[in-house]
Amino acid sequence: MNKLSKRGQQLFLVLALNLICASFLTCQTLIADEKGITFQEIASDIFGEKIGDDKSGDVYKWGLTARYTGPKEVFPGEGKFKDLFNFLPAIKWFDPAHYYKPKVVVEGEFEGMECVLCHTVQTPGIVKDWKRSRHSQPGKTASMEKEEVVTCNKCHGNDHANLKMPDTNVCGGCHPEKLAQHKSGGPGSHAQAFHLDIVENAWQLDKPAAEMHSCASCHGIAENRCDGCHTRHRFSPAEARRSETCGVCHMGADHYDYETWSNSYHGKIYKSEGDQWNWDLRLKDWGRMEKDGQLPAPRTPTCAFCHMPKGNHNVHYAITVDSRKGKDLVNRGAEKFEAKRKNWIKTCRTCHSPRFAKDQLAAMDEQVNVSFAKVREAFKIVIDLQKEGLLDPMPEGLAPDWLGHKTFSLLPNGKERFYNVSKIEKMALEMMAYHSTAVYKSAAHFSMNDISYNLGAFPMDSTLVEIKSEASKLRRLATLEKKAGINHVPYDFWSQGEYTDLLKGKERKEGDVGPKSECLHEGAQCLDEN
Amino acid sequence: MNKLSKRGQQLFLVLALNLICASFLTCQTLIADEKGITFQEIASDIFGEKIGDDKSGDVYKWGLTARYTGPKEVFPGEGKFKDLFNFLPAIKWFDPAHYYKPKVVVEGEFEGMECVLCHTVQTPGIVKDWKRSRHSQPGKTASMEKEEVVTCNKCHGNDHANLKMPDTNVCGGCHPEKLAQHKSGGPGSHAQAFHLDIVENAWQLDKPAAEMHSCASCHGIAENRCDGCHTRHRFSPAEARRSETCGVCHMGADHYDYETWSNSYHGKIYKSEGDQWNWDLRLKDWGRMEKDGQLPAPRTPTCAFCHMPKGNHNVHYAITVDSRKGKDLVNRGAEKFEAKRKNWIKTCRTCHSPRFAKDQLAAMDEQVNVSFAKVREAFKIVIDLQKEGLLDPMPEGLAPDWLGHKTFSLLPNGKERFYNVSKIEKMALEMMAYHSTAVYKSAAHFSMNDISYNLGAFPMDSTLVEIKSEASKLRRLATLEKKAGINHVPYDFWSQGEYTDLLKGKERKEGDVGPKSECLHEGAQCLDEN
């Protein structure tokens, strides 16, 4: 920085202006931008790097001198919001029925071992998988006289220029009962994970396609494909009986399942001796006595044992009471859930006395209730600030969402969002979505440790203290400003900035949105009109 | 929110009052409460949900319109504080000697295979476990001529209407040496984990029963039961030799054991090849040469190998120097701990040269020392604020603890607590209890990575920066208020609120507690009188 380039000297002028501006601190921080000088230009001068587009292949120190140029191809959304969002091309693998189009690579019609012959060289791993699968090794079952070999063309078709990408319906052709069970799941279940959660509820409206892609991947595979649990091309029931299978999606702060099971006695015993158990045993037989010399049945429950008793593919059927993964409060021990609670206790009875199970579940009920007492205390503090206009910023100071609205995320006309909100709102939402959830999941999965540690009650305490501390600072600053006659206006960075601008959506026009926001997208209903 | 109900209009009036209040910002935020309108009522109107008790079975969006109704049954505490706290009913399983009462389900006297016969249907898992256990497969040992089959009634009694729930003393009947070793542990060991830590030291005074239940579970099982490590009804020594067993309890921010061992070379090698090792081998034989064809002994230490050499069940015997799990500073290499350091190095010598081991342990000593240099710098900053009355809030602004005291948690008359404190106190406590502990445990368990990452030195640096930043803000605000003639009084939310009120304890009467707090519980000693 010792020797400033010519451009640097010009920039210096801008910095000087900024410093003058700084002596009247209420003015905003975007003079450089007003002069048409971007942050990339300033960073370029400082770091001696040329500005470039993010597709160049150049290395940008901290990415500072790059310009975001967006995906070159996207797919339109589905459903009533289809014009308001889009998907990355990779969505074709997670919702093949809507997005997959075959690509001509090799022409010709092939079947059976012809496919195998070539793919033994092209993609040997899946051929090896298939050879170890029951699809290639026909047996006999009670329901079928004699099984046929399921060759590649059974699922993908014979025409290589027109290959099909199979989804649950294709698998359901031979496994109709499993498909029917899968499809019978209600809201919150696998069966509704994509077209209800992602498409109709329009989660993907809130963020650029690239950011929602990871959400869409898990949600898509859960609803639309069977190989999310029975990975291709082995399609093994044994694999799906183990908890790792579920854990690919069911982990992370607001689906805190795999972690809590892993840390429980059940999970720890599984980790130390699970490789010696008989995973080929059907779930319904785990509780039966083995004959001498047989491998032991699994000694602890895995996800499937409790949530898919006897292999029922409606994962909500047995014990799950919908509470949006623990974000809402519901008493699972209430009379109306008696059947589910009984199912639960019956499952525990494989190894535990009903009295033991009931006591543990009653403890869970209390632990969950107390966690929501913290949530309510926190929400009251934040809603009080909003009522008095003391959030920093108030919703009006934020960027609008893709629908053009500027909403308070804790009231019904807003959406839960953990970005493009004030800090104290975000903390309250995290408390509910991460910590209450963690307390519930830990208790339900009997991880004594996680109830307190990791994301549980202790960090929840910590968040409550931080919410109070933030509320106190916001009030003290406002009191001081009042006395000093300062009218605090939210800084521009809350509503502008490279990423924040992406959130506004590519089709929003200048002036679309005012403090009294309206839904201005013609032909598309806004969320609060639903 | 567009159309407000009548009730909503009334509420609106309250909101308006709040806004007027907001123009005199030093006034508090609880007008709604003063008018007798609860947060639940406000939320009910906003969300269009009826208010209900948390036992109803209704789904409460974010739990906002629920009312906490508490556990319907609790058990009294034990010891001198017995009137001041209580346990959830599930405590009976973790301290059966005090709380377990048999429940008549089936009457009659049974023994041996009679029990097994029925329980093969009722709770097949534990029968299968038992059948694979040595309890059902008698052998011969050096100390016993011939073993007897240990049937159900040996531990639970014959009278089904009066079943016993066995604790360590029952197991000790046949395993007296192990029990004696277990009981010989001092403070901080398994032997003192429940009746000293939980009951006498009154940890559970601080919080509602539901919150301390998870603490009591691990602490109870560690002291009172053998099947915390040798899980029922297999009761396997092989299981307890593996680290997962210990990991059920020994994980989380202030018992950071399992994580750090897992991430070390020892843990990683265990994970990749541990399933091929001979877990039936006694700990004392792990260092011996195997004969040809035998399974290899474990190639890396597990928890038990270092902390229970030769199977000694006093887990503190060999190498553990008590430092409250790393929260206090102690030099484990000092002369007075020579025997323990030698034990440690001797253990390492199974595979490493003493010189290598000594160097690693000396590095640990330094790493721990430096972490406490950060703690001291942080504590000085916080204690300076307290001396000058600048904490927000000062202890007087907080809710009292269950003993009626309002204490500064960093001074001897307070208790370490991570809730119901000011933010900066909390951060200092976390630094000491989470980060110093993590640096120590990582170094002692040779997780090179955790010493810096996860909870180690790097987040500790981060916390130090945040403590300084918070101290600076508190001082700047106070300076401004001084100049403006504003006398900042802590906001009411620090001492009131749904969860905070639970912390005050159900028996505390209005007016019990003033700024100069006194212990007002007749018949019970207060903590600082001990």
Place this chain on the structure above:
Amino acid sequence: MNKLSKRGQQLFLVLALNLICASFLTCQTLIADEKGITFQEIASDIFGEKIGDDKSGDVYKWGLTARYTGPKEVFPGEGKFKDLFNFLPAIKWFDPAHYYKPKVVVEGEFEGMECVLCHTVQTPGIVKDWKRSRHSQPGKTASMEKEEVVTCNKCHGNDHANLKMPDTNVCGGCHPEKLAQHKSGGPGSHAQAFHLDIVENAWQLDKPAAEMHSCASCHGIAENRCDGCHTRHRFSPAEARRSETCGVCHMGADHYDYETWSNSYHGKIYKSEGDQWNWDLRLKDWGRMEKDGQLPAPRTPTCAFCHMPKGNHNVHYAITVDSRKGKDLVNRGAEKFEAKRKNWIKTCRTCHSPRFAKDQLAAMDEQVNVSFAKVREAFKIVIDLQKEGLLDPMPEGLAPDWLGHKTFSLLPNGKERFYNVSKIEKMALEMMAYHSTAVYKSAAHFSMNDISYNLGAFPMDSTLVEIKSEASKLRRLATLEKKAGINHVPYDFWSQGEYTDLLKGKERKEGDVGPKSECLHEGAQCLDEN
């Protein structure tokens, strides 16, 4: 604290002075220090503990009354900065060529089974390892007619008083091709991990020897030793093919590799069935069809399969594009990296179609780009504050680094550092080093979950909100102070304190450093002169 000792009464006077001082709040908080009373003295009185050195063996409550006395022996650094930093003695094991000196324990010359005989008692574990290794079980290979037994003395020498500690060069004597591949790695690879990263780039300048030791351990073992991956004395290729081996070092917030692989489908499948795969199979044969009856090849990639195809020991050779572990932005799909992208896709083709692989990698490119849009937005906010002099503190208020400089860590004359910076700088750096890295690693390793959760895009959103909130507070405070005529000067605790003083380095003299910092270390170049 009820009864103050005499010393306590004196201290009370100091506290009183502090309180008077507090009424003029702009004055600093170090009066106690000015009076020559240390924090340890105050804490000693409060806690009734005597002050002592950290080597005493006494237990210091929270470490408060300890005094840091530093390591009694350190080794000088290497290279041009050798006078400015030092290493703990344990460095000898991680860079034996420079630091290991034999220590005479036993004299005499030994070879072959003589060593084994004695070490079967002294360190049995490594003898058992060796006995299971190929070093003790000679075979035949294509390149060698007949292998020789590799006995202890081949690597350590015969002279027990002068034992050698082998490094990569010793192993390279018999494995020259592997050594050559290892050494051919460029910056960022194993081959440059210690002497470039640690020694020449002088990372270890920033912190006390004890803090950098954990960094030096992993970096040293990666460059200088082969038993970081093939652990001694088994030296197994099978071990190194599994991901746990790499995971010892490749984990933690800014090397987020093992975690993201573990959480992917690949990692989860590995965890559930990996113990049944043939780890003795060479990497180049994993894609080949097995004969009947053979154990299956690994069904999912491990670290080595993608990053060391066909066993090439240059870990950067195949697909890694250097972006400082994801801290810098680079488009891995750009034309100039075509060969690497093709390699990558070719690797995926073992099981996946190229079209599938390309779509996933294109999604990764977008996900990474969006994460840097957040970084740029955050950096702009922080750099704006720095330009306007509003950081708290500005670099001048911080302690100097070991070179005597007071620098802004986000500009080229500073160094990335996560300590001894203002809070908002730290948050921006964490966003780039932890969260951008996590988004990239998660996407590259196909952990759909981690892209959003854990350290991914969601906590990155959270950090952006917190940066804006902090920027707003700094601006509001400055505006208020301006209006009130207060000239805010950074508090002393930013530049002083027990740990902060350690950062200044032991050789810096009083007065070395002023606001316009200069490099005052004679005989050593400063960083910005390079």
